[in-house]
Amino acid sequence: xxxxxxxxxxxxxxxxxxxxxxxxxxxxxxxxxxxxxxxxxxxxxxxxxxxxxxxxxxxxxxxxxxxxxxxxxxxxxxxxxxxxxxxxxxxxxxxxxxxxxxxxxxxxxxxxxxxxxxxxxxxxxxxxxxxxxxxxxxxxxxxxxxxxxxxxxxxxxxxxxxxxxxxxxxxxxxxxxxxxxxxxxxxx
Amino acid sequence: xxxxxxxxxxxxxxxxxxxxxxxxxxxxxxxxxxxxxxxxxxxxxxxxxxxxxxxxxxxxxxxxxxxxxxxxxxxxxxxxxxxxxxxxxxxxxxxxxxxxxxxxxxxxxxxxxxxxxxxxxxxxxxxxxxxxxxxxxxxxxxxxxxxxxxxxxxxxxxxxxxxxxxxxxxxxxxxxxxxxxxxxxxxxxxxxxxxxxxxxxxxxxxxxxxxxxxxxxxxxxxxxxxxxxxxxxxxxxxxxxxxxxxxxxxxxxxxxxxxxxxxxxxxxxxxxxxxxxxxxxxxxxxxxxxxxxxxxxxxxxxxxxxxxxxxxxxxxxxxxxxxxxxxxxxxxxxxxxxxxxxxxxxxxxxxxxxxxxxxxxxxxxxxxxxxxxxxxxxxxxxxxxxxxxxxxxxxxxxxxxxxxxxxxxxxxxxxxxxxxxxxxxxxxxxxx
Numbered sequence: 001x002x003x004x005x006x007x008x009x010x011x012x013x014x015x016x017x018x019x020x021x022x023x024x025x026x027x028x029x030x031x032x033x034x035x036x037x038x039x040x041x042x043x044x045x046x047x048x049x050x051x052x053x054x055x056x057x058x059x060x061x062x063x064x065x066x067x068x069x070x071x072x073x074x075x076x077x078x079x080x081x082x083x084x085x086x087x088x089x090x091x092x093x094x095x096x097x098x099x100x101x102x103x104x105x106x107x108x109x110x111x112x113x114x115x116x117x118x119x120x121x122x123x124x125x126x127x128x129x130x131x132x133x134x135x136x137x138x139x140x141x142x143x144x145x146x147x148x149x150x151x152x153x154x155x156x157x158x159x160x161x162x163x164x165x166x167x168x169x170x171x172x173x174x175x176x177x178x179x180x181x182x183x184x185x186x187x188x
Numbered sequence: 189x190x191x192x193x194x195x196x197x198x199x200x201x202x203x204x205x206x207x208x209x210x211x212x213x214x215x216x217x218x219x220x221x222x223x224x225x226x227x228x229x230x231x232x233x234x235x236x237x238x239x240x241x242x243x244x245x246x247x248x249x250x251x252x253x254x255x256x257x258x259x260x261x262x263x264x265x266x267x268x269x270x271x272x273x274x275x276x277x278x279x280x281x282x283x284x285x286x287x288x289x290x291x292x293x294x295x296x297x298x299x300x301x302x303x304x305x306x307x308x309x310x311x312x313x314x315x316x317x318x319x320x321x322x323x324x325x326x327x328x329x330x331x332x333x334x335x336x337x338x339x340x341x342x343x344x345x346x347x348x349x350x351x352x353x354x355x356x357x358x359x360x361x362x363x364x365x366x367x368x369x370x371x372x373x374x375x376x377x378x379x380x381x382x383x384x385x386x387x388x389x390x391x392x393x394x395x396x397x398x399x400x401x402x403x404x405x406x407x408x409x410x411x412x413x414x415x416x417x418x419x420x421x422x423x424x425x426x427x428x429x430x431x432x433x434x435x436x437x438x439x440x441x442x443x444x445x446x447x448x449x450x451x452x453x454x455x456x457x458x459x460x461x462x463x464x465x466x467x468x469x470x471x472x473x474x475x476x477x478x479x480x481x482x483x484x485x486x487x488x489x490x491x492x493x494x495x496x497x498x499x500x501x502x503x504x505x506x507x508x509x510x511x512x513x514x515x516x517x518x519x520x521x522x523x524x525x526x527x528x529x530x531x532x533x534x535x536x537x538x539x540x541x542x543x544x545x546x547x548x549x550x551x552x553x554x555x556x557x558x559x560x561x562x563x564x565x566x567x568x569x570x571x572x573x574x575x576x577x578x579x580x581x582x583x584x585x586x587x588x589x590x591x592x593x594x595x596x597x598x599x600x601x602x603x604x605x606x607x608x609x610x611x612x613x614x615x616x617x618x619x620x
Binding site for chain 2: 026029030031032033034035036037039040041043044047061064065068069071072073074075076078079082084085086087088089090091092093103107110111114115117118121122124125128144147148151154155
């Protein structure tokens with residue numbers, strides 16, 4: 001009975017945690033979209049300043065790079081939640097459904113290791129960069145370390161989403177891992 | 189093991205992992221990292237692995253990608269696809285095959301503000317295919333043209349694929365956009381002429397589907413209603429062509445204008461702009477993820493010296509540029525059946541582009557030819573994403589009928605590619 005209760009509550013907690021993490025990643029994806037608008041709003045005044053006054057707005061280029069890093073790495077886990085990462089799915093059509101579940105689990109596990117490995121090295125890079133307060137020196141000095149922390153965060157969350165996908169595939173729980181967009185993964 | 193052998197092993201590993209369904213970006217990252225460890229050892233590799241994800245993204249020139257993606261999504265939210273179709277219909281609706289021809293021109297028009305073939309096919313098919321089916325067009329004639337013409341989104345500038353090609357090969361985005369103008373509109377024209385003759389063979393279909401000729405007033409009114417498309421095209425492509433703005437600046441202004449148009453739209457769907465923002469973010473992330481993978485893989489493959497060896501081997505064969513381009517059509521067509529265009533560019537360019545450069549082939553011409561081959565890949569089974577998109581957009585459409593419908597257009601595409609190979613000035617004449 002205790003085991004059943006534990007299993008029930010453990011299951012309920014896992015579902016809640018899973019939804020929370022996926023929701024958090026989707027929220028980061030929305031933040032990334034807002035950052036794209038900010039990027040656009042930073043480019044236009046810069047063009048106007050250069051056209052009208054013959055001078056660029058100082059720091060806009062550096063801010064643009066920072067926003068680009070924000071856009072890309074914040075949305076990286078969201079793209080996996082929406083199944084938007086490009087992949088070749090030729091085998092999927094010929095595999096029977098029960099085998100497919102385990103193939104998916106293996107796939108996601110491999111992805112967890114790859115993204116986890118890169119996240120590990122990105123974290124090391126971010127720590128080193130933060131310790132020496134790394135800056136870029138172009139027109140103005142601009143701190144690079146926050147961008148490196150963002151890169152590490154994005155890759156780590158991507159690995160976490162892949163881990164959740166692995167667990168979902170092992171449990172045969174397709175609902176939590178269902179793609180949000182049926183034609184996702186294609187930007188052509 | 190020699191570095192060259194490691195290079196061959198890396199290519200083999202990429203094929204195996206891709207067939208296993210591992211995302212393309214992660215495949216390239218894993219194989220690239222493994223190759224680097226094998227050649228440079230741990231010390232020489234760790235620094236690269238730590239820094240490449242950040243350095244591949246933190247580049248001012250790459251700002252153009254999310255900005256053009258944003259512009260495309262906002263153009264869709266602004267309802268520009270419907271306006272382009274109504275305008276095209278008023279001009280050609282009365283001729284044989286009028287509606288499919290109007291669909292082709294609407295796709296070409298929407299492509300001038302949207303760089304995605306999927307978005308173009310999805311938005312135009314929702315508006316046009318139900319109307320064509322109601323008028324009595326068979327499924328293959330209603331859905332086939334929109335599936336293939338949707339792919340014009342990746343050829344007519346601003347094109348997402350051309351931007352990716354530019355990043356993968358360091359060819360100027362402005363040159364690629366300008367070089368794609370004639371092939372893009374020529375393709376639309378060839379499709380339209382083809383459709384005219386295909387429909388004219390069936391007099392009963394012509395009688396059933398012909399629309400009354402619109403008056404000049406109606407045409408002017410429908411065209412004026414689509415003024416946003418014209419303004420966006422002139423601002424974006426006009427400013428790049430005239431040298432007034434760089435591609436990044438044009439993308440920024442274009443996205444800003446598209447946002448204004450979307451906000452001004454009265455019948456805007458609730459949440460359409462927010463959804464566009466979310467899609468822009470996640471599309472950007474998946475493209476940049478590929479770029480990170482490509483950066484790791486390219487550095488590793490370059491270290492093996494395999495691309496240089498292949499380039500010199502091909503150069504030693506003394507193939508003419510025409511023969512080389514004709515030979516390259518086949519592998520790209522086969523790849524296009526299984527892999528999306530963006531991945532195809534990042535996977536193949538580290539190996540193929542040095543060969544193209546060595547052979548003296550114009551890099552803009554090669555970019556346009558590759559883009560046209562990707563267009564074919566977008567409608568050929570088993571992946572044929574545009575066919576799926578059109579089928580998903582209109583209930584009741586049969587996938588087999590859509591594939592049947594695109595067959596004549598694939599031959600037209602191949603004809604155009606061969607024409608461009610033999611007459612490169614179709615692409616290069618407008619380049620300064």
